[in-house]
Amino acid sequence: MPFSSFRLAISDWRTTRKVVRESIRVRGVSGTFAQIFRQVYYSIRKLSPSRRRARRVREEALNASYRDFDMVYGVDTTTPIPIETLATDSDNWLFGNRYEPIVPREFHDMMHAAGEVAEGRVFIDLGCGKGRALLLASEYPFKRIIGVEFASELVRLARENLLRYRNTRQVCRDLEVIEADAATYSFPDDPLVIYLFNPFGPEVLAPVVEAVRRALHRQPRPVTILYYKPVHDRLWAGVPELQRVTAFPGDSRSLSYSIYQSSQPCVG
Ligand SMILES: C[S@@+](CC[C@H](N)C(=O)[O-])C[C@H]1O[C@@H](n2cnc3c(N)ncnc32)[C@H](O)[C@@H]1O
Structure with a gap:
């Protein structure tokens, strides 16, 4: 060997x-x-051969669109990284999912489905990885954009990507990445758009959902949840302060995304 x-x-x-x-x-x-x-x-x-074939075709198409994004904007967001190879101080790495970036078209579809939610709000990506979604969100008139990530290596790469990104459509330039475990993150008192790309299991999502509930009690305001690949959707669905406004079907087994709003519904 x-x-x-x-x-x-x-x-x-x-x-x-x-x-x-x-x-x-x-x-x-x-x-x-x-x-x-x-x-x-x-x-x-x-x-099974049919599943293997379908997966290969899908992965080739996805890889092409991921690479295009990096080439056009001079960043490095494409390569997936397994969670167990990442260093973090948090015990919650056991419940975390690997890094993989969102497909830009799917992000924009989700934002379109949410309606006019950006103006004056803070966008928060829980589990931001290398920062692809933060960069995509900067094309909308958010007041501020925050990424929360617990793996130091990904935090470093995301910060580098924020500096390298060049896009004439960028309208929000107040972007930052915070190194923290999403389970202990305290939300700011602004109107929010909270985005998650299936970053962790219910062990971490439950305290996050509870923190959002507490934040809404402390300071009632518009809050939109964009949950992409909503594997643990039932946790958001159980919050009386939030109403599900959109559930977009994905493949035969799952939903592609769910959107929840706290108040002032503004779905387009
Ligand atoms: C599927 S990736 C999402 C990438 C990015 N949000 C996007 O849309 O392109 C999931 C990310 O969540 C991070 N993560 C998992 N558990 C976490 C936790 N408890 N706190 C913070 N980040 C976490 C992983 O390190 C990984 O980068």
């Missing part, structure tokens, strides 16, 4: 051990077995 493959195998084994140990600590032994069973089931399903 060449040395590089050997090193990769060792580091993968260490990563696996780390994930399993943490999973047993947090989920318990039976919860960990259930999780392993789910992963094996989905991996086997992915092996």
